[in-house]
Amino acid sequence: MLVFAASDKGGTGRSVTSCNVVYRSALTGSDVCYLDFDFGSPTAGSIFQITDAQRGVRQGGLHSYLLEPDIQTTGEPQRIDVWTQSSRASLRQRPPGSGKLMLFPGDQDGGEFGPDKEALRRCVQLLQALDEEFDMCLIDLSAGRSYATQLVLEATADPALRGVAARWLVFHRWTRQHIPAAAGLVYGKDGILDAGVRAGHDKDRLQSAIKFVRTAVVDPDSIELSGLRPAQVAWLRDCDEDLRRIAALHQVGRRAMLGTVPLDPVLQWREQLISDNDVVARDIANNATVDAFDELARKIQDDEGWAEP
Amino acid sequence: MVLVLGEVMTAALRHSGGMPRERVEDALGLLAGERVRISERPIGYAVSPKTFTGVDCRILARSGAKVRGVGTLMGRACLTGGRVLQSSAVARIDPVGGGYRRAWSHYLARLGVVEALGRTDLPGTAAAHLAADRSSSTMGMGAFCVRLLSEIQGSPVLDKSTPVRARRTVLRWAALIDERNEGVRVRFAVREDGLRTVRLVLGPAEIDDIVDLCEDLALHDWLLTALMSVIEQSQIGVEQPAQSVLKLRPAVDHLLHLWMPAARLGGVALSVWEGLESRPGLSRQWDASVRRVRDQMAMAAALSSSRPPESARFFR
Ligand SMILES: Nc1ncnc2c1ncn2[C@@H]1O[C@H](COP(=O)(O)OP(=O)(O)OP(=O)(O)O)[C@@H](O)[C@H]1O
Ligand SMILES: [Mg+2]
Numbered sequence: 343m344l345v346f347a348a349s350d351k352g353g354t355g356r357s358v359t360s361c362n363v364v365y366r367s368a369l370t371g372s373d374v375c376y377l378d379f380d381f382g383s384p385t386a387g388s389i390f391q392i393t394d395a396q397r398g399v400r401q402g403g404l405h406s407y408l409l410e411p412d413i414q415t416t417g418e419p420q421r422i423d424v425w426t427q428s429s430r431a432s433l434r435q436r437p438p439g440s441g442k443l444m445l446f447p448g449d450q451d452g453g454e455f456g457p458d459k460e461a462l463r464r465c466v467q468l469l470q471a472l473d474e475e476f477d478m479c480l481i482d483l484s485a486g487r488s489y490a491t492q493l494v495l496e497a498t499a500d501p502a503l504r505g506v507a508a509r510w511l512v513f514h515r516w517t518r519q520h521i522p523a524a525a526g527l528v529y530g531k532d533g534i535l536d537a538g539v540r541a542g543h544d545k546d547r548l549q550s551a552i553k554f555v556r557t558a559v560v561d562p563d564s565i566e567l568s569g570l571r572p573a574q575v576a577w578l579r580d581c582d583e584d585l586r587r588i589a590a591l592h593q594v595g596r597r598a599m600l601g602t603v604p605l606d607p608v609l610q611w612r613e614q615l616i617s618d619n620d621v622v623a624r625d626i627a628n629n630a631t632v633d634a635f636d637e638l639a640r641k642i643q644d645d646e647g648w649a650e651p
Numbered sequence: 652m653v654l655v656l657g658e659v660m661t662a663a664l665r666h667s668g669g670m671p672r673e674r675v676e677d678a679l680g681l682l683a684g685e686r687v688r689i690s691e692r693p694i695g696y697a698v699s700p701k702t703f704t705g706v707d708c709r710i711l712a713r714s715g716a717k718v719r720g721v722g723t724l725m726g727r728a729c730l731t732g733g734r735v736l737q738s739s740a741v742a743r744i745d746p747v748g749g750g751y752r753r754a755w756s757h758y759l760a761r762l763g764v765v766e767a768l769g770r771t772d773l774p775g776t777a778a779a780h781l782a783a784d785r786s787s788s789t790m791g792m793g794a795f796c797v798r799l800l801s802e803i804q805g806s807p808v809l810d811k812s813t814p815v816r817a818r819r820t821v822l823r824w825a826a827l828i829d830e831r832n833e834g835v836r837v838r839f840a841v842r843e844d845g846l847r848t849v850r851l852v853l854g855p856a857e858i859d860d861i862v863d864l865c866e867d868l869a870l871h872d873w874l875l876t877a878l879m880s881v882i883e884q885s886q887i888g889v890e891q892p893a894q895s896v897l898k899l900r901p902a903v904d905h906l907l908h909l910w911m912p913a914a915r916l917g918g919v920a921l922s923v924w925e926g927l928e929s930r931p932g933l934s935r936q937w938d939a940s941v942r943r944v945r946d947q948m949a950m951a952a953a954l955s956s957s958r959p960p961e962s963a964r965f966f967r
Binding site: 371373402417418419420438439441466467470471473474475476477500501502503504505506 | 662663665785786793794797798801802804805807809810811812813816817818819884886889890
């Protein structure tokens with residue numbers, strides 16, 4: 343299965359949430375990989391804490407795989423086994439029964455690029471080969487209407503990938519600006535649906551394969567907020583109600599939503615994977631956050647939630 | 652001395668269950684207009700017509716010296732047991748004096764040959780070919796293999812569901828043929844990045860026979876790798892036997908019956924297999940793995956017969 347992670351704005355939590363979801367899936371035994379298609383700022387290496395690939399690799403990353411088809415290469419980009427290469431000790435103890443957890447990093451000196459026939463061909467070949475090997479391949483795209491997004495829309499419309507499940511997650515923060523922005527990325531002019539139809543996708547089918555994920559959401563009823571005065575809680579509730587209305591208005595309401603990730607103190611502080619150890623032994627991250635990642639991981643693979651209407 | 656270089660890429664066909672014979676022809680026939688060759692015994696086997704691609708590139712020798720290589724690579728694809736798909740890239744390296752490129756008609760009259768223009772060190776070229784990383788292969792052989800494999804894996808004839816999840820494996824080989832050699836010497840190595848290398852030194856031999864041999868080695872190495880990874884995932888001894896067996900099932904359905912070393916080979920190839928069996932003992936490792944799978948099935952079956960019916964459901 344191919345899963346594409348998109349967002350209209352930068353800094354929505356797209357990469358951090360995706361990395362955590364991929365990690366939780368691997369823990370449950372799925373073979374998973376993460377492809378850093380955010381060519382302008384490939385940060386997945388730092389989230390997985392890969393020392394030599396904090397901002398992408400020096401050569402052979404996804405960007406050069408797609409764009410520098412040197413005759414001497416085999417047509418395989420560099421891969422990093424997170425279980426053995428992470429500098430984080432708790433990750434290096436791969437739990438028994440867990441699946442593969444592989445990172446395909448970007449390049450340090452990447453950057454956006456324009457339409458390219460050869461890049462499209464290589465993209466199709468890569469997704470095809472990885473789909474043979476992994477239960478889930480998550481592709482982290484650049485924010486906004488990027489060429490990376492157009493490229494994968496064209497790739498998934500290619501006959502060679504017909505029959506391969508492809509799902510889209512659109513990440514957005516739970517705010518007055520972010521909700522309409524996320525809607526615009528999907529339904530607006532030159533958005534995912536527009537570009538998808540131009541690439542040869544069926545509109546309804548594509549739309550049923552797109553779900554929204556709300557990140558860093560403040561839940562007025564959570565215990566963390568128990569110190570607030572009643573008036574503050576009431577106000578937060580009003581805000582939340584207001585946001586729900588806006589979301590429904592923009593077709594980003596409950597039915598189009600896959601899940602919600604609460605605001606987490608650890609993630610607020612830095613981009614990282616949250617281990618069970620962070621929640622249980624160290625008590626610094628919230629259980630609700632890990633539950634949200636687990637739930638997302640489960641729902642992504644659950645065919646029922648993705649049926650066409 | 653004659654040097655032949657090659658690379659084989661192996662993958663599970665993206666189709667649930669085995670491919671029926673008529674469809675195999677459609678899938679492999681993509682590569683060229685000619686006919687697919689099919690045999691049924693001792694195991695289902697189909698091979699595509701040969702296809703060729705032009706190259707003009709640097710060829711590296713171990714010493715770091717480079718020469719220009721111009722000519723064509725031969726490519727083909729084959730399918731074994733309706734399930735395991737392979738693509739091959741092969742070229743004979745012919746050293747020629749003088750450092751200039753001829754008209755293409757010259758190279759088209761020598762399909763499957765790459766001429767090395769200038770001073771060429773054949774054993775050094777073989778060594779460099781085998782020593783390179785998985786991601787950098789001589790004359791773009793790897794990319795050619797990917798292209799052949801991808802074309803078939805993307806065919807509309809296939810239902811695109813992969814019965815066993817496994818990484819494609821790459822086996823890179825070099826054969827040094829010399830009239831004066833007697834018998835064969837073979838060195839098989841498993842490298843860290845999932846790359847396998849085979850170095851052959853042998854007397855007079857047909858290139859097609861060597862390609863058959865290397866594809867057969869790659870096939871069995873892939874089967875063993877895939878079986879071992881299924882066993883690892885099944886967590887024998889950690890999970891309940893019934894759970895392990897569920898995970899072992901794809902191996903039983905799709906892999907176990909395909910093990911038949913050298914089934915279609917003769918002559919030189921047979922003696923290479925004999926040599927390999929005595930040292931790394933591929934078959935011994937395979938047999939041991941198969942025994943673990945069967946033991947686990949037997950144990951789960953025994954346990955389930957003494958349990959309530961819902962746990963027996965796995966064995967219908
Ligand atoms: N649930 C959360 N709670 C609190 N902070 C979060 C949460 N999710 C993400 N963040 C923080 O938000 C910031 C942006 O996250 P991230 O880098 O994943 O966003 P992004 O959408 O990938 O951004 P970019 O477009 O720059 O790639 C990070 O500092 C991250 O730690
Ligand atoms: Mg990011």
